Amino acid sequence: MSGHISPKSTYITIFGALMVCTILTVIAAFINLGDLNFPVAITIAVFKATLVVLFFMHVKYGSKLTKLIVGVAFFFLGIMLSLTMADYLSRGWYTSARGSTSAGSIVNVTGPLTTGAQALEPAAQNTSPK
Amino acid sequence: METTVVESPVNYINHKHTVASWLLTYDHKRIGILYLIVVSTAFFLGGIFAALIRLELTTPAGDLLSADVYNRMFTMHGVTMVFFVLVPAVPAVLGNFAMPLMIGAKDVAFPKLNLMSWYIFTIGFLFTVTSMILGGVDTGWTFYTPYSSQGSESNVLITGIGVFITGFSSILTGLNFMVTIHRMRAPGMTWFRLPLFIWALYATSLVMVLGTPVIAITLLMLVFERGLHLGIFDPRLGGDPVLFQHLFWFYSHPAVYIMILPPMGVISEVIACFSRKNVFGYSFVAFSSLAIAVFGFLVWAHHLFVAGISPYSALIFSFLSFAVAIPSAVKTFNWTATLYKGAIWWKTPMMFVFGFLGLFLIGGLTGLFLASLGLDIHLTDTYFVVAHFHYIMVGGAIMGYFAGLHFWWPKMTGRMYNDTMGKMAALLIFVGFNLTFGPQFILGYLGMPRRYHVYPPEFQVLNVLSSAGASILAVGYVLPLFYFLYSLKFGEKAGANPWKATGLEWTTQSPPLAENFPATPIVTEGAYAYSKREMKVA
Amino acid sequence: MPNGTIAAHEEHHGHHHPALQHHFQDLDQQHEAATLGMWLFLVTEVMFFGGLILAYTLYRIWYPTAWALGSEELNIYLGGFNTIVLIGSSLTMALAVRSAQTGAQRATVGWLLFTIALGLTFLVVKFFEYKEKFELHHVPGPNFQFEGPQSPHVQIFFSLYFALTGVHALHMIIGVGLMSTLTFMAYRKRFTPEWYTPVELGGLYWHFVDIVWIFLFPLLYLVDRSHHII
Numbered sequence: 001m002s003g004h005i006s007p008k009s010t011y012i013t014i015f016g017a018l019m020v021c022t023i024l025t026v027i028a029a030f031i032n033l034g035d036l037n038f039p040v041a042i043t044i045a046v047f048k049a050t051l052v053v054l055f056f057m058h059v060k061y062g063s064k065l066t067k068l069i070v071g072v073a074f075f076f077l078g079i080m081l082s083l084t085m086a087d088y089l090s091r092g093w094y095t096s097a098r099g100s101t102s103a104g105s106i107v108n109v110t111g112p113l114t115t116g117a118q119a120l121e122p123a124a125q126n127t128s129p130k
Numbered sequence: 131m132e133t134t135v136v137e138s139p140v141n142y143i144n145h146k147h148t149v150a151s152w153l154l155t156y157d158h159k160r161i162g163i164l165y166l167i168v169v170s171t172a173f174f175l176g177g178i179f180a181a182l183i184r185l186e187l188t189t190p191a192g193d194l195l196s197a198d199v200y201n202r203m204f205t206m207h208g209v210t211m212v213f214f215v216l217v218p219a220v221p222a223v224l225g226n227f228a229m230p231l232m233i234g235a236k237d238v239a240f241p242k243l244n245l246m247s248w249y250i251f252t253i254g255f256l257f258t259v260t261s262m263i264l265g266g267v268d269t270g271w272t273f274y275t276p277y278s279s280q281g282s283e284s285n286v287l288i289t290g291i292g293v294f295i296t297g298f299s300s301i302l303t304g305l306n307f308m309v310t311i312h313r314m315r316a317p318g319m320t321w322f323r324l325p326l327f328i329w330a331l332y333a334t335s336l337v338m339v340l341g342t343p344v345i346a347i348t349l350l351m352l353v354f355e356r357g358l359h360l361g362i363f364d365p366r367l368g369g370d371p372v373l374f375q376h377l378f379w380f381y382s383h384p385a386v387y388i389m390i391l392p393p394m395g396v397i398s399e400v401i402a403c404f405s406r407k408n409v410f411g412y413s414f415v416a417f418s419s420l421a422i423a424v425f426g427f428l429v430w431a432h433h434l435f436v437a438g439i440s441p442y443s444a445l446i447f448s449f450l451s452f453a454v455a456i457p458s459a460v461k462t463f464n465w466t467a468t469l470y471k472g473a474i475w476w477k478t479p480m481m482f483v484f485g486f487l488g489l490f491l492i493g494g495l496t497g498l499f500l501a502s503l504g505l506d507i508h509l510t511d512t513y514f515v516v517a518h519f520h521y522i523m524v525g526g527a528i529m530g531y532f533a534g535l536h537f538w539w540p541k542m543t544g545r546m547y548n549d550t551m552g553k554m555a556a557l558l559i560f561v562g563f564n565l566t567f568g569p570q571f572i573l574g575y576l577g578m579p580r581r582y583h584v585y586p587p588e589f590q591v592l593n594v595l596s597s598a599g600a601s602i603l604a605v606g607y608v609l610p611l612f613y614f615l616y617s618l619k620f621g622e623k624a625g626a627n628p629w630k631a632t633g634l635e636w637t638t639q640s641p642p643l644a645e646n647f648p649a650t651p652i653v654t655e656g657a658y659a660y661s662k663r664e665m666k667v668a
Numbered sequence: 669m670p671n672g673t674i675a676a677h678e679e680h681h682g683h684h685h686p687a688l689q690h691h692f693q694d695l696d697q698q699h700e701a702a703t704l705g706m707w708l709f710l711v712t713e714v715m716f717f718g719g720l721i722l723a724y725t726l727y728r729i730w731y732p733t734a735w736a737l738g739s740e741e742l743n744i745y746l747g748g749f750n751t752i753v754l755i756g757s758s759l760t761m762a763l764a765v766r767s768a769q770t771g772a773q774r775a776t777v778g779w780l781l782f783t784i785a786l787g788l789t790f791l792v793v794k795f796f797e798y799k800e801k802f803e804l805h806h807v808p809g810p811n812f813q814f815e816g817p818q819s820p821h822v823q824i825f826f827s828l829y830f831a832l833t834g835v836h837a838l839h840m841i842i843g844v845g846l847m848s849t850l851t852f853m854a855y856r857k858r859f860t861p862e863w864y865t866p867v868e869l870g871g872l873y874w875h876f877v878d879i880v881w882i883f884l885f886p887l888l889y890l891v892d893r894s895h896h897i898i
Contacts, residue, residue: 006766015756015758018755022751022885029890052875052878052882079427084380086442094442240701304708309701309708310701314691344716347717350835351723351831359810360808368730368820373722
């Protein structure tokens with residue numbers, strides 16, 4: 001049966017790259033990049049995942065169907081995340097004269113709590129990151 | 131020229147007789163029959179809940195069932211029908227039986243996984259039945275938080291776990307079907323020579339594989355919250371109950387396409403055979419199945435229009451919900467065009483097809499009413515919605531399932547059922563169905579809310595009509611039980627191809643051999659080469 | 669007459685590989701089917717974890733302070749160590765597959781055992797992390813305790829922490845079980861360059877579980893280590 005056999009050196013190199021990226025992501029986490037910290041961390045993670053998919057999982061040498069399947073999986077994950085967040089992130093953009101039906105902010109809860117949770121103070125606004 | 135099919139007295143049913151040979155079978159045909167048994171059981175169980183609901187609703191007062199018990203009735207009716215009838219019926223019963231035959235394969239790609247799917251399905255069903263015996267669940271089949279996670283004192287955990295388990299059956303079946311269709315088609319069976327039922331099953335499998343894991347993790351999160359006190363949807367911690375709705379409907383909307391796509395595939399098969407014609411616009415119908423599968427993932431928040439989502443997001447989902455109707459319309463037009471200048475053969479399967487065409491049309495169009503934001507504010511959570519989805523699910527999907535059962539019964543069992551009785555059942559179902567759910571459109575429009583066991587007296591006439599219709603519907607559904615079972619012993623022998631249909635499954639004996647074909651078939655023509663055949667049939 | 673001639677088209681192989689299942693025509697078809705099946709299963713896993721990622725995304729945007737506070741409580745050394753261990757186990761797994769491909773039977777067993785050892789190391793470290801969380805009352809529920817007004821939101825953070833790492837750990841445990849089965853099969857010389865499909869499929873699964881952790885590590889442990897939020 002056919003299957004691409006990568007040389008050991010390929011695997012070692014990829015492993016090395018993954019180690020470097022791991023160290024990089026930890027270092028970057030300790031540097032104050034403000035709002036960029038999160039995108040940088042995700043970018044490095046995506047790069048690491050790509051290396052694993054392409055080389056350890058042999059997708060680079062695989063069929064078009066395999067590549068399509070990997071693409072489709074992340075595409076639909078993307079749909080789920082983006083369309084849901086499109087709702088949450090656009091809450092509060094429009095309020096009619098008679099008020100809004102959107103759950104735009106966290107409300108204060110009074111009354112008995114049964115899970116042991118403490119009552120909230122008016123917490124941070126949710127729709128836009130600080 | 132006719133090829134005589136060599137018939138062996140040995141077939142997949144009689145070659146082994148023990149119970150173990152059925153319960154440990156790897157044969158996709160036997161597994162299809164096993165599913166038929168559990169799905170039929172679930173159908174009658176769900177029907178009993180429906181009967182109790184309609185009985186209660188014959189009077190405006192809550193005199194038969196208390197509010198709490200009524201809540202459990204409609205919940206268990208929904209859970210049973212959605213997860214244990216509508217999702218598996220056509221794919222797991224008819225798909226399992228017919229698909230490998232139709233592509234010329236010996237079995238599905240992973241026969242052991244197929245058997246495991248059935249066991250997982252049955253175990254999940256038993257969990258749910260256990261929950262019923264213990265008093266059921268009262269949250270609605272939609273399990274909305276925070277009632278399901280915090281407030282309800284009913285058996286949410288057991289039912290949630292039962293549905294979670296059954297989801298894996300769906301995932302594995304979808305996976306199995308996709309690999310089978312990709313890799314195990316007979317020589318010459320190119321993608322565009324595939325019967326449209328196979329395209330439909332493929333599209334359905336896509337949805338099963340992509341969508342079901344999301345309900346699995348959602349139910350798991352619910353179980354975590356209720357059982358382990360993890361707080362993910364808890365508003366007292368700052369959690370958002372609407373997040374549950376997003377996650378729930380991300381699967382449950384595509385799920386309705388799992389429920390309707392395979393029956394649509396059945397319609398294509400039956401309409402071609404009983405019009406003696408190729409399906410009009412084959413590639414349009416094939417691609418529309420894929421389009422429905424993909425678009426179906428983009429519309430879920432139309433179930434959240436009044437839940438507090440942003441108006442901009444509602445706008446997007448409303449637009450997409452209109453768009454998703456288009457591929458369904460393409461199919462409906464193509465089926466109608468198939469009938470034109472066809473030679474209609476009035477047999478039971480075709481009766482169910484006609485029923486489907488009319489009822490699916492109404493169900494689909496009323497969906498557009500609900501997709502329209504302004505109208506939805508008025509109609510949401512009323513009987514209009516109930517009528518809409520029953521027209522599609524029962525008038526569409528179950529009709530399609532029955533069309534398929536009546537079409538492939540001779541192949542599955544080697545016997546013909548009484549066609550007059552079949553037509554009678556189809557008629558009773560059609561009349562009973564419209565009487566049950568037609569009035570509900572009006573009730574909803576007039577403002578009767580769903581999931582209420584009491585209503586204002588002015589709604590009684592319509593409710594009584596609906597309940598009367600339900601009793602006719604019930605007779606229509608019970609009738610096949612009798613003539614199908616009767617046919618097993620006393621039915622006329624069917625022979626390989628009683629409907630003179632195209633399709634590889636009709637080129638082998640009825641019931642088929644355990645290994646399906648005596649020799650691997652080679653395909654040289656498209657799926658519906660009816661014009662080359664005799665137009666006159668018995 | 670139906671679809672073309674039905675010819676007696678049986679292929680007869682002189683030699684029937686013991687691993688060939690009867691409903692497949694040849695080992696190639698069987699291997700392609702098996703690989704496709706495993707990839708589709710991994711698609712379902714992406715969507716499965718995806719639901720939790722959606723919840724995480726929403727609440728991180730809503731409660732950045734609580735996320736920073738909760739993340740701070742996680743032990744970055746143990747998390748980092750586990751990341752290295754798991755990536756290392758992906759390397760050993762890839763080498764195990766390679767050994768099976770080249771027929772190096774003893775090396776296959778060795779690399780599989782190494783992979784198991786690294787997997788178990790990960791789980792042991794996870795156990796100690798959970799133990800610490802339990803002792804600090806960071807486990808959500810009636811016994812949850814956290815200083816300050818962010819406490820309810822931090823409870824959501826920890827709910828997602830336990831849900832994500834718990835589901836991941838469950839997949840690791842299953843993975844270790846799978847690897848053990850493969851090790852036993854390799855020890856019994858079941859794999860040859862002609863047929864090593866189970867090892868390949870096991871590898872795909874293992875790498876996927878590694879990829880999940882590659883995301884979980886920064887998402888959970890590295891939220892605000894530079895203190896730009898708190």
